[in-house]
Protein backbone atom coordinates (compact mmCIF):
# COMPACT_ATOMS: atom_id res chain seq x y z
CA UNK A 1 0.00 0.00 0.00
CA UNK A 2 1.25 3.50 -0.86
CA UNK A 3 0.49 6.76 0.98
CA UNK A 4 -2.70 8.53 -0.07
CA UNK A 5 -2.35 11.62 -2.23
CA UNK A 6 -4.93 14.23 -3.21
CA UNK A 7 -6.59 13.90 -6.60
CA UNK A 8 -5.98 16.87 -8.92
CA UNK A 9 -9.66 16.86 -9.90
CA UNK A 10 -11.63 17.42 -6.69
CA UNK A 11 -9.16 16.88 -3.88
CA UNK A 12 -10.43 13.34 -3.56
CA UNK A 13 -8.13 10.78 -2.00
CA UNK A 14 -6.21 8.49 -4.38
CA UNK A 15 -4.69 5.41 -2.82
CA UNK A 16 -2.63 2.75 -4.57
CA UNK A 17 -4.07 -0.40 -3.04
CA UNK A 18 -3.02 -3.77 -4.44
CA UNK A 19 -6.09 -5.14 -6.17
CA UNK A 20 -6.68 -8.92 -6.45
CA UNK A 21 -4.92 -10.68 -9.34
CA UNK A 22 -6.26 -14.12 -10.16
CA UNK A 23 -4.29 -16.67 -12.15
CA UNK A 24 -6.90 -18.68 -13.99
CA UNK A 25 -4.39 -21.47 -14.71
CA UNK A 26 -4.02 -22.24 -10.98
CA UNK A 27 -5.83 -25.07 -9.21
CA UNK A 28 -9.63 -24.73 -9.72
CA UNK A 29 -10.73 -25.00 -6.08
CA UNK A 30 -8.25 -22.28 -5.15
CA UNK A 31 -9.24 -20.04 -8.09
CA UNK A 32 -12.98 -20.16 -7.29
CA UNK A 33 -12.39 -19.21 -3.64
CA UNK A 34 -10.15 -16.29 -4.61
CA UNK A 35 -12.73 -15.04 -7.12
CA UNK A 36 -15.54 -15.16 -4.54
CA UNK A 37 -13.37 -13.27 -2.04
CA UNK A 38 -12.46 -10.60 -4.62
CA UNK A 39 -16.16 -10.18 -5.56
CA UNK A 40 -17.04 -9.72 -1.88
CA UNK A 41 -14.14 -7.39 -1.04
CA UNK A 42 -14.01 -5.15 -4.12
CA UNK A 43 -16.35 -6.47 -6.84
CA UNK A 44 -13.24 -6.13 -8.96
CA UNK A 45 -10.19 -8.22 -9.88
CA UNK A 46 -7.70 -8.87 -12.64
CA UNK A 47 -7.43 -12.20 -14.46
CA UNK A 48 -4.17 -13.45 -15.94
CA UNK A 49 -3.40 -16.67 -17.84
CA UNK A 50 -6.96 -16.47 -19.14
CA UNK A 51 -6.36 -18.35 -22.40
CA UNK A 52 -7.68 -15.63 -24.75
CA UNK A 53 -5.46 -15.76 -27.86
CA UNK A 54 -3.40 -12.59 -28.29
CA UNK A 55 -4.16 -12.36 -32.04
CA UNK A 56 -7.91 -11.96 -31.32
CA UNK A 57 -7.12 -8.90 -29.18
CA UNK A 58 -4.52 -7.53 -31.62
CA UNK A 59 -6.89 -7.76 -34.61
CA UNK A 60 -9.58 -5.79 -32.79
CA UNK A 61 -7.09 -3.22 -31.51
CA UNK A 62 -5.84 -2.58 -35.04
CA UNK A 63 -9.37 -2.24 -36.48
CA UNK A 64 -10.49 0.04 -33.64
CA UNK A 65 -7.48 2.35 -33.85
CA UNK A 66 -7.96 2.77 -37.57
CA UNK A 67 -11.62 3.73 -36.98
CA UNK A 68 -10.80 6.29 -34.26
CA UNK A 69 -8.06 7.79 -36.47
CA UNK A 70 -10.66 8.81 -39.08
CA UNK A 71 -11.99 12.35 -39.45
CA UNK A 72 -14.94 13.37 -37.29
CA UNK A 73 -17.20 13.53 -40.35
CA UNK A 74 -16.33 9.93 -41.28
CA UNK A 75 -16.80 8.70 -37.71
CA UNK A 76 -20.16 10.39 -37.41
CA UNK A 77 -21.47 8.22 -40.26
CA UNK A 78 -21.58 5.48 -37.58
CA UNK A 79 -23.56 7.61 -35.14
CA UNK A 80 -25.35 8.75 -33.15
CA UNK A 81 -25.24 6.17 -30.36
CA UNK A 82 -29.01 5.89 -29.75
CA UNK A 83 -28.59 3.45 -28.20
CA UNK A 84 -25.84 1.85 -30.36
CA UNK A 85 -23.25 3.31 -32.74
CA UNK A 86 -20.62 6.07 -32.57
CA UNK A 87 -20.76 8.66 -29.80
CA UNK A 88 -18.46 11.55 -28.98
CA UNK A 89 -18.44 13.17 -25.53
CA UNK A 90 -22.14 12.58 -24.85
CA UNK A 91 -22.90 9.43 -22.82
CA UNK A 92 -26.45 8.07 -22.61
CA UNK A 93 -29.56 10.21 -23.08
CA UNK A 94 -29.74 12.30 -19.94
CA UNK A 95 -26.95 14.85 -20.43
CA UNK A 96 -23.80 13.05 -19.27
CA UNK A 97 -20.56 14.14 -20.92
CA UNK A 98 -16.98 12.88 -20.86
CA UNK A 99 -13.65 13.27 -22.65
CA UNK A 100 -14.28 10.09 -24.61
CA UNK A 101 -15.43 8.86 -27.98
CA UNK A 102 -16.78 5.37 -28.43
CA UNK A 103 -18.53 2.70 -30.44
CA UNK A 104 -21.30 0.85 -28.65
CA UNK A 105 -22.69 -2.44 -29.99
CA UNK A 106 -25.37 -4.98 -29.27
CA UNK A 107 -23.42 -8.28 -29.49
CA UNK A 108 -25.72 -9.97 -32.01
CA UNK A 109 -23.41 -10.90 -34.99
CA UNK A 110 -26.03 -9.82 -37.55
CA UNK A 111 -26.39 -6.41 -35.97
CA UNK A 112 -22.58 -6.08 -35.79
CA UNK A 113 -22.24 -6.99 -39.49
CA UNK A 114 -24.89 -4.40 -40.38
CA UNK A 115 -23.32 -1.64 -38.29
CA UNK A 116 -19.81 -2.39 -39.58
CA UNK A 117 -20.87 -1.10 -43.00
CA UNK A 118 -21.00 2.44 -41.59
CA UNK A 119 -17.77 1.98 -39.61
CA UNK A 120 -15.24 0.51 -41.98
CA UNK A 121 -14.32 0.38 -45.66
CA UNK A 122 -13.63 -3.30 -45.02
CA UNK A 123 -16.79 -4.15 -43.05
CA UNK A 124 -16.26 -7.92 -43.13
CA UNK A 125 -12.81 -7.54 -41.61
CA UNK A 126 -14.10 -5.15 -38.94
CA UNK A 127 -17.13 -7.23 -38.09
CA UNK A 128 -15.17 -10.48 -37.84
CA UNK A 129 -12.63 -8.79 -35.52
CA UNK A 130 -15.45 -7.55 -33.24
CA UNK A 131 -17.45 -10.80 -33.32
CA UNK A 132 -14.31 -12.93 -32.74
CA UNK A 133 -13.40 -10.86 -29.69
CA UNK A 134 -16.96 -10.98 -28.33
CA UNK A 135 -17.06 -14.79 -28.67
CA UNK A 136 -13.82 -15.04 -26.69
CA UNK A 137 -15.20 -12.67 -24.01
CA UNK A 138 -18.43 -14.63 -23.75
CA UNK A 139 -16.46 -17.86 -23.13
CA UNK A 140 -14.24 -16.17 -20.56
CA UNK A 141 -17.20 -14.53 -18.78
CA UNK A 142 -19.05 -17.87 -18.63
CA UNK A 143 -15.96 -19.62 -17.27
CA UNK A 144 -15.64 -16.99 -14.52
CA UNK A 145 -19.38 -17.19 -13.78
CA UNK A 146 -19.17 -21.00 -13.47
CA UNK A 147 -16.27 -20.59 -11.03
CA UNK A 148 -18.43 -18.14 -9.06
CA UNK A 149 -21.30 -20.66 -9.01
CA UNK A 150 -18.92 -23.33 -7.68
CA UNK A 151 -17.30 -20.95 -5.18
CA UNK A 152 -20.71 -19.98 -3.79
CA UNK A 153 -21.63 -23.68 -3.42
CA UNK A 154 -25.01 -23.15 -5.10
CA UNK A 155 -26.62 -26.41 -6.33
CA UNK A 156 -26.93 -25.14 -9.91
CA UNK A 157 -23.43 -23.85 -10.66
CA UNK A 158 -24.41 -22.70 -14.19
CA UNK A 159 -27.15 -20.42 -12.89
CA UNK A 160 -25.24 -17.26 -13.94
CA UNK A 161 -23.51 -18.44 -17.12
CA UNK A 162 -26.74 -19.92 -18.54
CA UNK A 163 -28.18 -16.40 -18.80
CA UNK A 164 -25.21 -15.26 -20.87
CA UNK A 165 -25.19 -18.37 -23.10
CA UNK A 166 -28.93 -17.93 -23.79
CA UNK A 167 -29.46 -17.06 -27.49
CA UNK A 168 -31.64 -14.16 -26.36
CA UNK A 169 -28.86 -12.64 -24.21
CA UNK A 170 -28.76 -8.83 -24.34
CA UNK A 171 -24.98 -8.42 -23.93
CA UNK A 172 -23.30 -5.16 -24.99
CA UNK A 173 -19.84 -4.34 -26.24
CA UNK A 174 -18.09 -1.00 -26.15
CA UNK A 175 -14.87 0.41 -27.60
CA UNK A 176 -13.78 3.54 -25.72
CA UNK A 177 -11.14 5.95 -27.00
CA UNK A 178 -9.78 8.72 -24.77
CA UNK A 179 -7.86 11.01 -27.11
CA UNK A 180 -5.71 13.64 -25.42
CA UNK A 181 -6.41 16.16 -28.17
CA UNK A 182 -10.09 16.30 -27.13
CA UNK A 183 -8.80 18.45 -24.27
CA UNK A 184 -8.34 21.50 -26.49
CA UNK A 185 -8.54 23.94 -23.59
CA UNK A 186 -5.64 22.19 -21.87
CA UNK A 187 -3.02 22.49 -24.63
CA UNK A 188 0.22 24.20 -23.61
CA UNK A 189 -0.83 24.21 -20.01
CA UNK A 190 0.60 21.16 -18.34
CA UNK A 191 -0.01 22.59 -14.88
CA UNK A 192 -3.66 23.29 -15.53
CA UNK A 193 -6.23 21.54 -13.37
CA UNK A 194 -7.48 19.69 -16.43
CA UNK A 195 -4.29 17.62 -16.89
CA UNK A 196 -6.54 14.80 -15.65
CA UNK A 197 -10.07 15.12 -16.98
CA UNK A 198 -12.90 12.72 -16.47
CA UNK A 199 -13.12 10.51 -19.56
CA UNK A 200 -15.96 8.26 -18.40
CA UNK A 201 -17.65 9.49 -15.24
CA UNK A 202 -18.16 7.45 -12.09
CA UNK A 203 -20.80 4.75 -12.33
CA UNK A 204 -21.67 1.12 -11.64
CA UNK A 205 -22.08 -1.24 -14.56
CA UNK A 206 -25.69 -2.40 -14.56
CA UNK A 207 -25.17 -5.90 -15.99
CA UNK A 208 -23.92 -9.19 -14.47
CA UNK A 209 -20.21 -8.97 -15.20
CA UNK A 210 -17.93 -6.71 -17.26
CA UNK A 211 -14.62 -7.77 -18.81
CA UNK A 212 -12.41 -4.78 -19.52
CA UNK A 213 -9.15 -4.69 -21.41
CA UNK A 214 -7.12 -1.59 -22.25
CA UNK A 215 -3.95 -0.68 -24.05
CA UNK A 216 -0.94 0.35 -21.95
CA UNK A 217 -2.36 3.77 -21.03
CA UNK A 218 -3.80 4.01 -17.51
CA UNK A 219 -6.86 5.94 -16.32
CA UNK A 220 -9.22 3.35 -14.82
CA UNK A 221 -9.99 3.82 -11.11
CA UNK A 222 -12.33 2.08 -8.69
CA UNK A 223 -13.97 3.51 -5.60
CA UNK A 224 -14.26 0.93 -2.80
CA UNK A 225 -15.65 3.66 -0.52
CA UNK A 226 -16.99 7.19 -0.87
CA UNK A 227 -14.29 9.74 -1.72
CA UNK A 228 -11.54 7.14 -2.16
CA UNK A 229 -10.22 6.23 -5.60
CA UNK A 230 -7.88 3.34 -6.32
CA UNK A 231 -6.08 3.20 -9.68
CA UNK A 232 -6.36 -0.06 -11.62
CA UNK A 233 -3.06 -0.07 -13.53
CA UNK A 234 -3.29 -0.91 -17.22
CA UNK A 235 -2.15 -4.36 -18.32
CA UNK A 236 -2.81 -5.07 -22.00
CA UNK A 237 -2.24 -8.80 -21.46
CA UNK A 238 -4.92 -9.14 -18.77
CA UNK A 239 -8.61 -8.39 -18.19
CA UNK A 240 -10.19 -6.46 -15.33
CA UNK A 241 -13.43 -8.06 -14.17
CA UNK A 242 -16.22 -5.90 -12.66
CA UNK A 243 -19.19 -7.18 -10.71
CA UNK A 244 -22.33 -5.44 -12.05
CA UNK A 245 -25.63 -4.52 -10.36
CA UNK A 246 -27.43 -7.72 -11.39
CA UNK A 247 -24.82 -9.95 -9.75
CA UNK A 248 -25.06 -7.86 -6.57
CA UNK A 249 -28.86 -8.41 -6.62
CA UNK A 250 -28.60 -12.17 -7.33
CA UNK A 251 -26.11 -12.66 -4.50
CA UNK A 252 -28.35 -10.59 -2.18
CA UNK A 253 -25.61 -7.99 -1.68
CA UNK A 254 -22.85 -10.50 -0.88
CA UNK A 255 -20.98 -9.35 -4.01
CA UNK A 256 -20.54 -5.62 -4.60
CA UNK A 257 -21.18 -3.85 -7.87
CA UNK A 258 -18.01 -1.79 -8.12
CA UNK A 259 -18.09 1.98 -8.65
CA UNK A 260 -15.51 3.03 -11.21
CA UNK A 261 -14.49 5.72 -13.70
CA UNK A 262 -11.87 6.37 -16.35
CA UNK A 263 -9.74 9.50 -16.38
CA UNK A 264 -8.43 11.00 -19.57
CA UNK A 265 -4.90 12.06 -18.70
CA UNK A 266 -4.23 14.77 -21.23
CA UNK A 267 -0.51 14.82 -20.40
CA UNK A 268 -0.16 11.41 -22.05
CA UNK A 269 1.21 11.49 -25.54
CA UNK A 270 -0.69 8.31 -26.28
CA UNK A 271 -4.45 7.87 -26.13
CA UNK A 272 -6.12 5.31 -23.91
CA UNK A 273 -8.27 2.72 -25.65
CA UNK A 274 -10.43 0.23 -23.80
CA UNK A 275 -12.68 -2.64 -24.83
CA UNK A 276 -15.55 -3.53 -22.50
CA UNK A 277 -17.76 -6.60 -22.79
CA UNK A 278 -20.92 -6.45 -20.65
CA UNK A 279 -22.32 -9.93 -19.96
CA UNK A 280 -26.09 -9.42 -19.86
CA UNK A 281 -29.11 -11.77 -19.54
CA UNK A 282 -32.14 -11.79 -21.87
CA UNK A 283 -34.66 -8.95 -21.44
CA UNK A 284 -37.22 -11.29 -19.85
CA UNK A 285 -34.74 -12.88 -17.39
CA UNK A 286 -35.98 -12.65 -13.82
CA UNK A 287 -33.36 -11.22 -11.47
CA UNK A 288 -33.91 -12.46 -7.96
CA UNK A 289 -31.64 -13.30 -5.04
CA UNK A 290 -30.68 -17.01 -5.15
CA UNK A 291 -32.52 -18.86 -2.35
CA UNK A 292 -29.17 -19.91 -0.81
CA UNK A 293 -28.24 -16.24 -0.39
CA UNK A 294 -31.34 -15.39 1.65
CA UNK A 295 -31.47 -16.30 5.34
CA UNK A 296 -33.32 -14.93 8.39
CA UNK A 297 -30.13 -13.00 9.22
CA UNK A 298 -29.76 -11.81 5.61
CA UNK A 299 -33.29 -11.06 4.37
CA UNK A 300 -33.97 -10.33 0.72
CA UNK A 301 -32.52 -6.90 -0.15
CA UNK A 302 -34.14 -6.32 -3.55
CA UNK A 303 -37.49 -7.13 -5.09
CA UNK A 304 -37.43 -9.42 -8.13
CA UNK A 305 -37.28 -7.60 -11.47
CA UNK A 306 -36.53 -8.41 -15.09
CA UNK A 307 -33.46 -7.13 -16.91
CA UNK A 308 -35.91 -5.38 -19.30
CA UNK A 309 -37.41 -3.42 -16.38
CA UNK A 310 -33.96 -2.57 -15.06
CA UNK A 311 -32.75 -1.48 -18.50
CA UNK A 312 -35.74 0.88 -18.96
CA UNK A 313 -35.01 2.44 -15.58
CA UNK A 314 -31.32 2.86 -16.22
CA UNK A 315 -31.80 4.64 -19.54
CA UNK A 316 -33.97 7.23 -17.82
CA UNK A 317 -31.30 7.97 -15.21
CA UNK A 318 -27.92 9.69 -15.07
CA UNK A 319 -24.66 7.77 -15.45
CA UNK A 320 -23.69 8.19 -11.79
CA UNK A 321 -27.07 7.26 -10.29
CA UNK A 322 -27.25 4.16 -8.09
CA UNK A 323 -30.24 2.48 -9.67
CA UNK A 324 -30.28 -0.68 -7.55
CA UNK A 325 -31.57 1.38 -4.61
CA UNK A 326 -34.82 1.88 -6.53
CA UNK A 327 -35.39 -1.89 -6.41
CA UNK A 328 -34.98 -2.28 -2.65
CA UNK A 329 -37.40 -4.71 -1.01
CA UNK A 330 -39.88 -3.26 1.44
CA UNK A 331 -39.95 -4.54 5.03
CA UNK A 332 -43.08 -6.55 4.13
CA UNK A 333 -41.21 -8.29 1.26
CA UNK A 334 -38.41 -9.14 3.69
CA UNK A 335 -40.82 -10.67 6.19
CA UNK A 336 -42.42 -12.76 3.43
CA UNK A 337 -39.08 -14.17 2.21
Ligand SMILES: C=C1C[C@]23C[C@@]1(O)CC[C@H]2[C@@]12CC[C@H](O)[C@@](C)(C(=O)O1)[C@H]2[C@@H]3C(=O)O
Pocket residue numbers: 083091092093094096104172174203204205206207278314315316317318319
Ligand atom coordinates in the same frame (compact mmCIF):
# COMPACT_ATOMS: atom_id res chain seq x y z
C1 LIG B 1 -26.02 7.58 -18.92
C2 LIG B 1 -26.13 6.33 -19.31
C3 LIG B 1 -25.15 5.64 -20.22
C4 LIG B 1 -25.43 4.19 -19.93
C5 LIG B 1 -26.94 4.22 -19.86
C6 LIG B 1 -27.16 5.36 -18.88
O1 LIG B 1 -28.46 5.90 -18.92
C7 LIG B 1 -26.84 4.84 -17.46
C8 LIG B 1 -25.83 3.66 -17.49
C9 LIG B 1 -24.76 3.80 -18.58
C10 LIG B 1 -23.97 2.52 -18.83
C11 LIG B 1 -22.70 2.38 -17.99
C12 LIG B 1 -22.05 1.03 -18.32
C13 LIG B 1 -21.97 0.76 -19.81
O2 LIG B 1 -20.93 1.55 -20.39
C14 LIG B 1 -23.32 1.09 -20.51
C15 LIG B 1 -23.29 0.62 -21.97
C16 LIG B 1 -24.43 0.49 -19.73
O3 LIG B 1 -24.97 -0.58 -19.90
O4 LIG B 1 -24.82 1.36 -18.73
C17 LIG B 1 -23.63 2.55 -20.29
C18 LIG B 1 -24.92 3.14 -20.94
C19 LIG B 1 -24.67 3.73 -22.32
O5 LIG B 1 -23.61 4.28 -22.60
O6 LIG B 1 -25.64 3.69 -23.11
Ligand SMILES: O=C(O)CCC(=O)C(=O)O
Pocket residue numbers: 174176200205212214219220260261262274276
Ligand atom coordinates in the same frame (compact mmCIF):
# COMPACT_ATOMS: atom_id res chain seq x y z
O1 LIG C 1 -12.58 2.77 -20.34
C1 LIG C 1 -12.53 2.33 -19.20
O2 LIG C 1 -11.48 1.99 -18.67
C2 LIG C 1 -13.81 2.18 -18.40
C3 LIG C 1 -15.05 2.21 -19.24
C4 LIG C 1 -16.29 1.84 -18.52
O3 LIG C 1 -16.33 1.81 -17.32
C5 LIG C 1 -17.48 1.50 -19.30
O4 LIG C 1 -17.41 1.54 -20.54
O5 LIG C 1 -18.51 1.16 -18.68
Ligand SMILES: [Fe+2]
Pocket residue numbers: 203204205210260
Ligand atom coordinates in the same frame (compact mmCIF):
# COMPACT_ATOMS: atom_id res chain seq x y z
FE1 LIG D 1 -18.14 0.81 -16.59
